[in-house]
Amino acid sequence: MKALSQRRRHPLAAFALLLMALLVTGGIYAAASTANQAQAQTTTFTADDVEEGSKLFSANCASCHGLGATGSNAAPSLIGVGAASVDFQVGTGRMPMQMDGPQAQAKPVQFTDEQIGQLAAYVASLGAGPSIPSEEILDPSEGDASNGGELFRVNCAMCHNAAAAGGALTQGKFAPSIDDTSERHIYEAMVTGPQNMPVFNDANISPEDKQDIIAFLDTIKEQGSPGGADLGSLGPVSEGLFIWVAGLGVVIAFTVWLTSRSS
């Protein structure tokens, strides 16, 4: 203890403490945010599914979207939004919405895959809309990553960032990072245009082109950055902060050592 209380006054003590605090916070955050969602989904619905979905809807969704999903002042009608929309919104945890805000945010998923399927079946039964994509069209190995990259840059990068790291919209809204989004949810987001995202229907970007985009995203995620840690892929601002804090910090540490007297 005596040694500790002496070292407390050491000039580097503050740095050590800060470093420790950062490591602890970072560690807890990393541990807390590894909750990932499962995939695999059947796209065929039975009458039972519709029936079960109707019950789930009345219990969990109807208070905002209205009985029969006809909509209310609080939330839009869901007639004709399609199974894909439900699968995306509920499957990423955006629905049921936790609170009013600029936009619904992804959070831990509230329902099992089965329940999500039932909800989707119910909403799909109300009116025709985009359906949940098949496994074949989601297979990134079938896509052309370089065509996908070109389409991504023209249609997506302005909001989601060229490396899919996300970006800001107006009034607190934002385009999320799609690093950890599953292929199916990416596809569904394109066809349904959740919240403020525009719809990219099949006439705009064909299913094969969508597959290419998914292949591109899959490629850049799988391969990582060739140059080492990517600093969040946020561009020159994070690079500038890094050189000021880490680069200059290390250099200053060396200058202090270099000009101090040896003991």
Add this chain to the structure above:
Amino acid sequence: MSSSTATQSYVPKTRVGKVTDYVDSRVGGSGIIKEFGRKIFPDHWTFMFGEVALYTFIILLLTGTFLTFFYDPSMAETHYEGSYLPLRGVEMSVAYASSLDISFDIRGGLFMRQIHHWAALLFAASVAVHMLRVFFTGAFRRPREFNWVVGCTLVILSLAAGFTGYSLPDDLLSGNGLRIIDGVMKALPVVGTYLSFFLFGGEFPGTMIIGRLYVLHILLIPAVILLMIGVHLFMVVLHKHAQFPGPGRTNTNVVGYPVGPVYAAKAGGFFFIVFGVLAAIAAAFTINPIWNYGPYDPSPVSAGTQPDWYIGWVDGALRLMPGTIGNFDFEFMIPFPWGVNALSLNVLVPALVPATIVFALMFTWPWIEAWVTKDKREHHLLNRPRNAPTRTAVGVAGVVFYCVLWAAASSDLIATHFLVSLNDVTYWLRFLVFFGPVIAFMVTRRIALALQRKDREIALHGRETGRIVRLPHGEFIEVHEPVDDYKRYKLVSFDSPEVMVPTADANGKVSLLDKVHGRASRFFFEDRVAPVTPKELAASHGDHHDEIAGAKDRESIASH
């Protein structure tokens, strides 16, 4: 010294002597050795930033030369056929394709690109920090004013070098940067459109700009930087390095280590250290991932499009300026006899005004301060920043101004990372860009004055030991440990200029200039803390409260 006549009186005995004799009798090198071999340099960690800047510049020259062997500044169209699969077959310029080849197909090319770019960021950062060190310690005062100006020129040159280099890969990020430059240029009244057409060789983006920027980046700007560095270092030698005040250090001497061997070893070793640090960063951290951005095309854009940090403040200013306030429009349509012309103050004001103010103040500051202090003496002893509270506060205000503008350039990232509204971030930063520097000025000056008071306290009464002693009659006192003469001298050896009151001339009038000067002097030195005098020290046993000179300041203490 040897002479070139046949009759030599000096016959070298050692091997070194023979070499120097050989060289000296041909080019006269021993004068340089005599001048520099044992020249004294004072040692302080803050004196190293100029060296960091110099070394990063050398690293930039070395790595840049490597890059030029593989880079092709052509804007001709090609289809990429290199190793990076997600861009295979994509149409792009030869410049971008060659940048990708450097990154993916030339061994060590990616490392060289990364170390070059990291070195560029560190170069600009170390230039800035070096300049701040010179500013905060008053090293720009006579006789070093011209060298300060050369340094300011080097700041501008390093920005130019950085920006021209940033544009060369011809990727989406740099292309949008050029698009913004084009937009700003076109906003210039009368000549803007022509300048843009001349720079780009026609309409934006054209096929000329990359080649032109390349020539500027690898030839013209580095040549001028080298010239300026030469002048800069020449003047450092001429003036000898300034030093911090302290025991043994006076305005007429220089205390430190001789170049040979200690200083040369430290400075030389430091080059390798800077190189090593940059290499480690380039090994493990990506910079400017051009493969993410794709080739330049006027249609796409990436969220989070920003310039490098040293240009970021201008971009931030562009973001903060509103185009309209209520119904007032900052773009004016001015009717002339020949037609209507457009004046876009919403672009011109943020692009030019902050930079003009900052650089004008930077270049003229040595003379502004000399005018306020009327101080024409030579200064070889530096100020501790706290001992020049107003100057320090001005410097911090400038830093805060810069930081607010740079934050504005990352307003979208602030919004997404702190989950706040982009619009609110902009409103806050609009407020802070005006009031942040003012608040920073006031707070800094108070802190500097408080630190000076702490110094006085320590000089007079010594350090607090934390030991509480109870005297026989019951009083508790804390034992103070007196500081030794050397430490005390460090705390008391500074100038504390006082307010100069303007006086009337023979006609009983005070000229306007003198009035302004009086006001400026009051602004600078109204609040001041005088250094401890030996008399005060002798009397310090009793009076605790008579430590602040200047009645105003005593009031401010009471109210704080």
Add this chain to the structure above:
Amino acid sequence: MIMADSSNGAPGTSVTVATPGRELDEFENPGLPPHRPRLADRDRRAEKRAERQVALLFFISVLGTLLFFAGYFFVPLDQSVERLRLQNLMLGLGTAFSMLGIGVGIVHWAKTLMPDHEVTESRHEIRPERDRQDAEKIVNDVLDESGIKRRPLIRNTLLGAALLAPLPAIAIFRDLGPLPGNSLKQTMWDTGVRLTRDPSGTPIRASDVTIGSAFHVIPEGLNEIENKLEEKAKAVVLLMRLDPEELNPSPGRENWGYDGIVAYSKICTHVGCPVALYEQQTHHLLCPCHQSTFDLEQECKVIFGPAARPLPQLPIEVDDEGYLVASSDFQEPVGPSFWERG
């Protein structure tokens, strides 16, 4: 040149100094503190240890260089990003160790084993005053002898010639680029030019554009022309469909859209970034560079940010085959303002 006293600056003509002659009250400079020997100066073993440490650091540098070559020769690039990352790491760390080993070694050597006595050197005048007098005299003599003061005719004609002579050096840069002419005021769009997808160039039917969708559009034939990027930089358009109820076209512009489909220039009126971010619920367009926000419901009026002018609208209609075509070019210049814009 060096002032022994430290009064508060030289008094100016009309300014008094508050407290002159304070130097009597100043502390004596106690001189350099006594030199404290280092461990290596006192202890022979410590000296030896420092010597070995320096040598070890130099040896680490050698290992670093070897690491560099290991990465260079034994990590062949095979188009995989993973390999490249490993090679970059090895080259970088190799260089870092190689450089830091030398640098830290030399500095450690200097700090522990080279003499650490501080040395005092006196400063000398930059130039003796005598030299300044001599220089002044020489310059004046030279000026006198040249007669430039006495012969104003020569002086003035030289001045005039010297002012004119650099002009060719400026004029010769005239051919850096063509004159703007009318080029900034027109784009590729014209009556009947089809709207096509960026980058594929395939035409778009009105029925393809469902409510809520956004198409990034280039004029038909753009991909085939020579100066593609220059034309693209002016012609790119964002195509969106809203509920027609939500559009509020001003008089004369009712026919510029088609059943809720509207096309606006994608080039920001601020400094020219692509205004590509479309929020389909709020109907706002946002520029990612400087956050100018345009409201589709008010004909792309600026509602936030540094832009001052609305985005120009491209009038569109539908041709016989159901494809979207432009009715005309833009009615005003697109992109950032310029002086001649009018």
